[in-house]
Amino acid sequence: MLKITNLAVSFNTRNGTVTAVRDISLDVAAGQKVGIVGESGSGKSVTAFSIMRLLDDGGQNDAGTIHYQDINLLQCSEQEMRDIRGREISMVFQNPRAALNPIRKVGYQIEDVLRRHSRSTRQSARRHAIEALSAVKINDPQAVYGRYPFELSGGMCQRVVIAIALACDPRLLIADEPTTGLDITTQKVVMELIDELITERQMSAILITHDLALAAQYCDHIVVMKDGEIVESGDSVTLFATPQHAYTRKLVNATPRTGASLRDLLPSPSDAKTSQLTNKVTSLAPARPAPLLEVNNLVKTFTTASGVVNAVKDVSFTIHRNESVGLVGESGSGKSTTSSLLMRLDHCSSGQILFEGRNLLDVTTKQFAKDPRRASLQMVFQDAGDSLNPRHTAEMLIVEPIARLTNMNRKEKKARVSELAQMVGLPEALLTRYQHQLSGGQKARVGIARAIALNPKLLILDEPTAALDVSIQAIVLNLLHDLRAELDMSYLFVSHDLRVVELMCDNVMVMRHGEIIERGSAKQVLQQPQHPYTRELLAAVPQSPELQYGPNTSNRAVL
Amino acid sequence: MNSTVTLTEPVQPSQSALQHIIYVMRENPVTLVSFMMLAVLVVIAVAGHWLAPFDPLASDSSAVLQPPSTTHWFGTDNVGRDVFSRVLVATRLDLQISVMAVSLSFVIGSLLGAVAGYWGGWLDVCLSRILDTIMAFPLFVLAMGIVAALGNTVENIIYATAIINIPFYARLIRAEVNIRRDSGFAVSARLSGNSEIRVLAFHVFPNTLPPVMVQLSLNLGWAILNAAGLSFIGLGVRPPTPEWGIMVAEGSQYIVSGEWWMAVFPGLALMFAVFTFNLLGDGLRDIVDPRTRK
CATH class of the missing domain: 3.40.50.300 (P-loop containing nucleotide triphosphate hydrolases)
Known part of the structure; x- marks a missing residue:
């Protein structure tokens, strides 16, 4: 035809x-x-x-x-x-x-x-x-x-x-x-x-x-x-x-799939150095029971021309130190609103947010820009391209939080940027580039380098790989995983991709219409979902029997 | 750890600012021509006084109303002054008026527009209505009124031209700031510890510049025309100061009797300047916009 x-x-x-x-x-x-x-x-x-x-x-x-x-x-x-x-x-x-x-x-x-x-x-x-x-x-x-x-x-x-x-x-x-x-x-x-x-x-x-x-x-x-x-x-x-x-x-x-670990996504999983690292990461992975962030009865309502919208209704959860929590939901579920409330980018209508036991809401959103805790709460955005100022070079972008929130001198700043670029695997030659001159994966690295520049304790990842190709996604996910272990960070991983969440998170919360309808360990929620909506979400993930177990992982699938 | 994050994408050399300007010029011949025309104008504005073959103010009763010749390229006027010298010398004053008026309206207009677009609310409503009121006046009549009220000086022409142009900048920048105030890079600037004023001044505002450059350049042309218009009707620069508008005004009385050169040559100079600035806009935008770089 x-x-x-x-x-x-x-x-x-x-x-x-x-x-x-x-x-x-x-x-x-x-x-x-x-x-x-x-x-x-x-x-x-x-x-x-x-x-x-x-x-x-x-x-x-x-x-x-x-x-x-x-x-x-x-x-x-x-x-x-x-x-x-x-x-x-x-x-x-x-x-x-x-x-x-x-x-x-x-x-x-x-x-x-x-x-x-x-x-x-x-x-x-x-x-x-x-x-x-x-x-x-x-x-x-x-x-x-x-x-x-x-x-x-x-x-x-x-x-x-x-x-x-x-x-x-x-x-x-x-x-x-x-x-x-x-x-x-x-x-x-x-x-x-x-x-x-x-x-x-x-x-x-x-x-x-x-x-x-x-x-x-x-x-x-x-x-x-x-x-x-x-x-x-x-x-x-x-x-x-x-x-x-x-x-x-x-x-x-x-391609993320059931039964494959994060390392399996990379082209050469047998790399000696990598497998060594995998062991190191798994030994660090269990979260210590010290709560880093406690959210109690968080509410956000918007008043629009067509009436009152309850974007977040009475949400409570805890993120422990070195824990990675997944927040799953479709558009309009309130997951982005929740993350911007936690980041203090928006006022919440009522509720309490405790960060390291201290009330995070004791300063206004405006004053929080200069608050010392600003450095501890950072975010990686969904669309790396949109979140990078088109008039700034990669170096200017990465140095921005360092310049605003620390008192480093010029030389220290430069050294720190080089160090960060190395940590995220960005060649130093690319630091003079503008964002449109970088590839998707490189932009994601710049965004991550900027977010970890101040050694944050909690990093919110808002669909950090949604705009990336699958092979780049595999690399970025592994990078994020390694950085968490290395820098002792906690993650709130916001995503709609259940397979990715399963790979990246210890615990998962499923959000719908501003409420958390199901929560539990990643394994439990994604393999034995209780709520009908979670089951609906899982059923919607494109499944192909051949892809369930990738070619190199058939032996792992038994585990 | 680096074994897991090896980067396979090739690293190509980046372009310097100068290479970028050369590229913009080469890619768009109109830009190259307009920049050359601008260079001519600037050279004449700076060196016009030395280039002029005669004293632009010296009258010569033996050579009144002479047509263009090898001695007087553009002829002489009704009191025997060399029109060519006067056209050259006038360049500086005309460019001064337009550049200063446009800078003034750009600065004030950006300030008002950025504030209104970024914070919105009642501030935006008040500012926008005030600017709408200014725009509701016939702008040239408003400029005439301002000059007539403040007095007939070069500074007042600049102020009048600036005031009538402010609303255009304010509107444009207000719209450009408004669409960017909640963009990803503005939010990430806030996360990096920038105060709202810093987010506006160092992150949002600079991104509004490319479209403003086009406006700026067109405006330089209009400002020259406006200043010349005010002088033409007798408000503004006073004779015998050489200025294109006055020269056209003075020459216009002699066109009927056949002494066309008195009005036509300063008119052509005016046209050349306005045309240059109109052509300049797109090229200026491409140079200012980092996204057009390789």
């Missing part, structure tokens, strides 16, 4: 011509679901955009052909492509809010596609649009028809995007990271919806994702890409069960 032969794409950039995709061949048969898996920069999106002929101005197809049925897409005129897009081949994008026009009612946006491809007349458009909305299982499609994108949740927006993509019954759907940024339960619902619709309509699909388990679960055939090349392809069962290429093995290995 779709046949890509020897495709090569390059981009003209400031640093000369960069080859994004080289010599790619790929077949999609009718009714087949193909997954393209790879890390950022592997060329998977470029491939998708080439099929749709939506490359940026700087991009050009250097070689190869893309045949859709009998049409050579690369030779089509723009006019012909416009007829093909939407009617024959459709695309679902990563960020549904960005893909929808914010100032147009979603119903009209569906009508636009229908009328463009002459599927509806002015009279029938409304009826067809509502049918398209009900096809993606939106309750009350009549009401949603008249809504604007901002009035809908992320999951609803993605359903509308799918409704638009499928409105004209295309034969091929390209989904580019369709669930990245959505909550895990929403991800499950959206993926199952796509899967069901595709099967029902006998369409073909290309799923582009960085999540191996997701691809394994929903695709028949998987293609693994790296640096613009296909390194391996095969049907999804055999590919992940017996990966042939070293890169695929590395990816499979780095």
Whole structure:
């Protein structure tokens, strides 16, 4: 149905011509679901955009052909492509809010596609649009028809995007990271919806994702890409069960899964120095029963135009010294509000926070900036890029807390920055760089170096690896784990990724609607969940039997 | 421990500020041209007094209203002064007025806008309404009023031009600060122990500069036009001081009788200056924005 032969794409950039995709061949048969898996920069999106002929101005197809049925897409005129897009081949994008026009009612946006491809007349458009909305299982499609994108949740927006993509019954759907940024339960619902619709309509699909388990679960055939090349392809069962290429093995290995320890995620778990360290860490891991942070009956209410919102309702917990506590919940559960209350970035409505036995709320949020305890409470942010000032170099970023909260002189500061850079594995040559000149993993390291600059006692990690590729995530998680042992820190690990929490935390709290609904040791909560919501969360994690036990860890799984 | 955190990503050399400026110039020829035009203006402003072949104030009754010639490139005016010399010498005054007026409105406007955008609330409401009130006046008429009330001096032209431009800066910076006040880097600056004022001054405000640079550069052009306009209608710089606006005003009476050079050459100089500043904006923004660096 779709046949890509020897495709090569390059981009003209400031640093000369960069080859994004080289010599790619790929077949999609009718009714087949193909997954393209790879890390950022592997060329998977470029491939998708080439099929749709939506490359940026700087991009050009250097070689190869893309045949859709009998049409050579690369030779089509723009006019012909416009007829093909939407009617024959459709695309679902990563960020549904960005893909929808914010100032147009979603119903009209569906009508636009229908009328463009002459599927509806002015009279029938409304009826067809509502049918398209009900096809993606939106309750009350009549009401949603008249809504604007901002009035809908992320999951609803993605359903509308799918409704638009499928409105004209295309034969091929390209989904580019369709669930990245959505909550895990929403991800499950959206993926199952796509899967069901595709099967029902006998369409073909290309799923582009960085999540191996997701691809394994929903695709028949998987293609693994790296640096613009296909390194391996095969049907999804055999590919992940017996990966042939070293890169695929590395990816499979780095994916957090049940039964694998943190060290298993790294490429060379047999490294002597590493295993020695693992023993050291495990011996330190049991938390000493001295409470570092005690939170009692914490409440936060916001008053908005639409009424009072109870973001955090009566939350109490304790974090002990050298303990790592996971805080799990979906967006809107109050986990971010809780962490900013603990960091004294926001006032709490009522409740008590004791830090080392002293009331943390005895100074105002404003005065806390200069409080000596500020140094003890630090945070690593979700989006390293956003949390780094774009006008500061890595060195200026790391030195900032040292300059503000200590009295070190210039030389001491410089020495401390070098020391920190070494601790987090950041080459010193990168210290003069601005954040946009650093890779995702390097930015994460700068963020971590800044957070540990003052030897904090409690570090809040707000989804520190959510924006990272899986192999970088494995390295950063290990780094964080080692630093905790080395610097004797306690962690509050805020995340929606249950597998990561299982690896990183001693104890776990599950939060929903501002309340902690379940808590206990990580093993207990994630393996024998009591609360139905925790079970729902766990069930939503993409599972593929092959990935349960990675290739190198089959012997460990017994343990 | 380093064995677990080895970094495999390659380290490429970073770019210096000068290399970056050269890159911006090369990438966008318009920027290069505009910077060259600016260099011409600056050289004339600094050295105009020495470059001028004649004394710009010396009248010569034997050479009145002469058309452009090899001695008097731009001709002479109604009292026999060399128009070319006067145009050259006027550059400094005109640039002084515009640069000072724009700096003044930039400083005051940023201060008001940053405070209003960062803290919001009633402070924002009050400041915004006051600025709206200023913007509701026909701005040139307001400038005329200010100069007429304060007196006819160069300083007062600067103040008047500055006041009418403040709302534009304040509005722009208010919006830019507002979207960044709760951004990740502002929050992390607070965690690093910065007080709110430091967060605003050293973290949020500098990030608003790239769009402001475009405004700043366009404004320099408008300020020159504004000053020239005020002089043209007789408010502002007084004759016989050489100033482009006055020269156009004086020359305008002679256009009908065919002595076009008196008004056209200072007018062209004015156009050249305004055009330079209009072209400059984008290039200036690219240079100030660290994100355009390699």
